[in-house]
Amino acid sequence: MYNIFKKLLFKLEAETAHNIAIFFMKFLSEFPKLNLHSIDHFVLNKKLQQNINGIKFINPVGMSAGFDKNAEVVKALASFGFGFTEVGTITPHGQSGNSKPRMFRHIDERSLQNSLGFNNRGSRVIKKNLQNVYPFSTPIGINVGKNANVPGEFAIDDYLNMVEYFANLGDYISMNISSPNTKNLRDLQNSDFVSELFARAKELTKKPMFLKISPDLSPDEAIKISLKAIESGASGIIATNTTNDYNVVSNAMHLGGISGIALKEKSFTLFKEVAKEIYGKGTLISVGGIDSGEEAYKRIKHGASLVQLYTAFIYKGYHVARDINLELLDLLEKDGYENISEAVGKDL
Numbered sequence: 001m002y003n004i005f006k007k008l009l010f011k012l013e014a015e016t017a018h019n020i021a022i023f024f025m026k027f028l029s030e031f032p033k034l035n036l037h038s039i040d041h042f043v044l045n046k047k048l049q050q051n052i053n054g055i056k057f058i059n060p061v062g063m064s065a066g067f068d069k070n071a072e073v074v075k076a077l078a079s080f081g082f083g084f085t086e087v088g089t090i091t092p093h094g095q096s097g098n099s100k101p102r103m104f105r106h107i108d109e110r111s112l113q114n115s116l117g118f119n120n121r122g123s124r125v126i127k128k129n130l131q132n133v134y135p136f137s138t139p140i141g142i143n144v145g146k147n148a149n150v151p152g153e154f155a156i157d158d159y160l161n162m163v164e165y166f167a168n169l170g171d172y173i174s175m176n177i178s179s180p181n182t183k184n185l186r187d188l189q190n191s192d193f194v195s196e197l198f199a200r201a202k203e204l205t206k207k208p209m210f211l212k213i214s215p216d217l218s219p220d221e222a223i224k225i226s227l228k229a230i231e232s233g234a235s236g237i238i239a240t241n242t243t244n245d246y247n248v249v250s251n252a253m254h255l256g257g258i259s260g261i262a263l264k265e266k267s268f269t270l271f272k273e274v275a276k277e278i279y280g281k282g283t284l285i286s287v288g289g290i291d292s293g294e295e296a297y298k299r300i301k302h303g304a305s306l307v308q309l310y311t312a313f314i315y316k317g318y319h320v321a322r323d324i325n326l327e328l329l330d331l332l333e334k335d336g337y338e339n340i341s342e343a344v345g346k347d348l
């Protein structure tokens with residue numbers, strides 16, 4: 001079925017296809033039949049359930065930030081079997097993002113390239129959208145960023161305002177200082193900024209907070225800021241965002257960040273290095289090129305308590321979370337584990 005949709009959607013420009021998909025998912029969300037427990041996409045099995053940082057996750061496969069920027073399709077994503085959804089990136093004020101076209105497919109490499117630049121409707125509208133669904137049956141992460149017109153020296157205010165503004169909504173906060181699409185944003189990936197950010201944010205919320213890092217950091221840099229984040233109040237690390245290493249695909253444009261299969265090795269390599277230091281000190285979430293149960297399990301065995309994906313949803317379709325969860329159950333069975341948490345970090 002998805003192959004038919006995909007053929008039609010792939011005839012359209014990538015961002016237009018995305019907007020159409022969001023429109024239909026929003027529409028479907030209004031159907032009571034799409035109730036979480038009424039369709040077979042959601043894999044309910046005790047072996048996949050974990051309690052992490054005080055949050056109950058029914059399965060470990062989440063939709064990563066950027067797909068549901070405005071918190072409009074949380075219900076549909078849960079129906080498709082995702083164990084959690086990270087909405088955003090949300091900025092204090094709505095903004096239109098960078099100039100179009102700004103989303104491209106690299107079909108042979110099952111990858112995407114985007115330079116969207118935090119296009120979102122802004123915190124006020126998105127708060128209303130979230131209030132309509134929260135509390136929800138699966139955890140919701142709130143991914144926050146700064147507005148493009150805010151200079152670096154005031155960036156921290158945008159992040160802290162967002163933490164405070166969403167204090168009563170969502171289950172965790174994700175600090176995004178790793179997008180390649182907002183000028184100079186990645187400069188915030190330094191110890192001083194990260195330690196001040198988390199030290200001040202933890203005064204504003206009781207929710208677990210995560211730092212989302214770039215795959216283009218050196219392992220030393222990534223470990224340094226990850227340790228700093230945890231020391232200053234973060235509960236864990238999300239690795240990684242998209243890459244601006246344009247050698248990973250054959251026909252890259254020199255703009256934005258690349259995701260999907262082309263990012264897989266790079267993302268996993270950095271994740272592994274970070275996990276060696278952070279495992280046991282904070283929670284690890286792995287994202288970047290995950291498109292199968294085998295790949296998800298590999299990340300889990302290297303220390304990830306949870307995994308996320310975005311690009312595989314576009315290439316493999318709305319069954320992907322269910323398929324990964326079913327494959328994970330087989331892999332757990334093979335290894336004789338009673339619960340996914342027993343596999344976390346086993347290959348470190």
Ligand SMILES: Cc1cc2nc3c(=O)[nH]c(=O)nc-3n(C[C@H](O)[C@H](O)[C@H](O)COP(=O)(O)O)c2cc1C
Pocket residue numbers: 064065066067069088089103112114116118143176179212240241242258259260261263287288289290308309310311312
């Ligand atoms: C079109 C697109 C938009 C994205 N927007 C965001 C975003 O707003 N915030 C963010 O933290 N990550 C964003 N990401 C990055 C994803 O959350 C994820 O980290 C990255 O795509 C790697 O995962 P994947 O290979 O499974 O897609 C975006 C990715 C894509 C493809």
